[in-house]
Amino acid sequence: MWCFILAELLVFGVFFLAYAFARTHDVELFNASQLELDRTSGFINTMLLISGSYFVVLAVDRIRHGHSRACTRWLIAAMACGAAFLVLKLVEFSGKIEAGISMSTNTFYMFYLGLGFFHFMHVVLGMVILGAVTLKAWRGGYRASDYAGVETGAAYWHMVDLVWIVLFPLIYLLN
Amino acid sequence: MKAATFNWLILMALTALSFGVAEAGVPGGAALVPVLLATLFKGRIVIDHFMALQGVGGAWRWVVLGWLLLVLGLIGYAFQYAQT
């Protein structure tokens, strides 16, 4: 799993730098387009992912003490955060699409939509992984001596969070 | 688990701070360093405490932290460069 996480970080890292350096060629365009974003939505989404990560930490802590039920509950809470993130993100995207904006509009929007969608798919994948872990935890499949599966799922989820923590200031805030 | 709760609150506070800086219309040049530093700090919390890589032996922690430092550093450089 860690190999996988590193590879993902690598891909995102390259994209972040591509954004930062592409921006140097056309600062005005990037700044102007950035102002059209819904910053508040991005902010709420950051809070959601951070909280999701926190809940996952609690879930791991619960199962470490052998509490399957509580672990399951926190995992569900984390997934609820993920789901809310996805909904907000969809609202944001559909707003842009209604405004006639696409990846071909300009380089800024290429990155905003492209990276956003790519990250979106990672949240979806993270939810799938957490879902599988939740199901197993709910059935009592983990115990205090054996919870590697929960930790692995948690690591992936934190990675998705970590990437967003960089992505949010980069694309929404810094100008 | 108090520590985790504390970290969570810090993460939220730093996010709110960065967001506030942008909302307040602080010019890009002045906001750059604080926002990047806040991001670095947030990233470190996630890596060390949430991913629980702190205290794990071996290279993983340094590779992930290195990733964070490198990416943020180069972003900072590129934005600084664009200012001039």
Added chain:
Amino acid sequence: MKYQSQLVAKPYFIAAIGLFLGQILFGLIMGLQYVVGDFLFPEIPFNVARMVHTNLLIVWLLFGFMGAAYYLIPEEAERELHSPKLAMAMFWIFLAAGVATILGYLLVPYATLAEWTGNDLLATMGREFLEQPLPTKVGIVVVALAMLYNLSMTVLRGRKTAINLVMLVGLWGLAIFFLFSFYNPNNLVKDKYFWWWVVHLWVEGVWELIMGAMLAFVLIKVTGVDREVIEKWLYVIIAMALITGLIGTGHHYYWIGAPEYWQWWGSVFSALEPIPFFMMTVFAFSMVNRRRREHPNKAAVLWALGTGVMAFLGAGVWGFLHTLAPVNYFTHGSQITAAHGHLAFYGAYVMVVITMISYTMPLMRGRAANSPLAQTVEMWSFWLMTVSMMFITLFLTAAGILQIWLQRISDQPMSFMAAQDQVALFYWMREYAGLVFLSGLLLYISSFFIKGKAATAD
């Protein structure tokens, strides 16, 4: 060899080697036509020779994959093949279709062939690598489906391992993406767009699964390393291959009229495509270093290691060389592309098929390994082919750099043909290296006929 039905792999491998020889002969013909323009004209025009060369390549690699699958799947599933008869019938159908198609290319003008074979019903012909007449394409699909049915039934009822699942998924993917060869939109942009779904998603997607499975299979056998270790590697490699390879398709969309954002997406993802190839190299070497036994078949081990190295060089290094959009802007469609195409195809797919043949053929002929002499000859052929292919690549790269300079960068750019004249020296050298390659191949074939006592582990 544990199961009688694995023997069906043998004719597949023999046919593969035979067609390989044909491919090389036509390569040499073309190489000469590059410098002696009217060689064999009008009997075999360049475009026909090119079609024969590349189609033979694809067909024999497919024979190799199928043979490998028929050998590997029963062994991994721990049961006989669902229907050996079906597998043999498919062999003959595929061989007949392949030979008829090549003869069609050689004996009939392409336009006439198209007319005869119903291209006006469903136009699919005339595109590089997918030149096959409609009946041949349909034949390929039928053969592939019959094979998939046969193999899937075997796996379903037998033991499921990472290796046979990855192999099976790879083969299913191969068949599914081939279906895009039937889709030929009038819009030239769309045509190219989906053409790459066959070509790129084959070699930089599903074929990598097939290759990984074959390599893992042979490595388990010759090194005795634990299956769990090898399977872990296999999973990581194929995950990386798919993550980078799927969106990496974008490196073919830079200049064909597709949206501009592909310059970013293609560059970033394809720049990471060398990673799985690099991991294959590390994989092969570390497994051999950790081996638990000395397998008597040294030649197979050599081929397996060679595959790791050469695949990384050809696909990874030579691919990376021209995959970033700003570089590809200059190198697109030049001899650099040909250099990369040759080394990648050889290093990855030719070599992995030979690895498999090298490991399985002695077993199918009733011994653990060939005689020491036969193995020595085989290893010589390894070096001759591999080194000469390396030289072909280097000469083409040199030709490519010069070509790009003269034709696309210099202050007074030359016309295409004028630039080609300037690099003729390299084309001659390529042809000489090609002759060495041919001698290596002949030596390889001869190694099958060397008798002697089977080698044992020492």
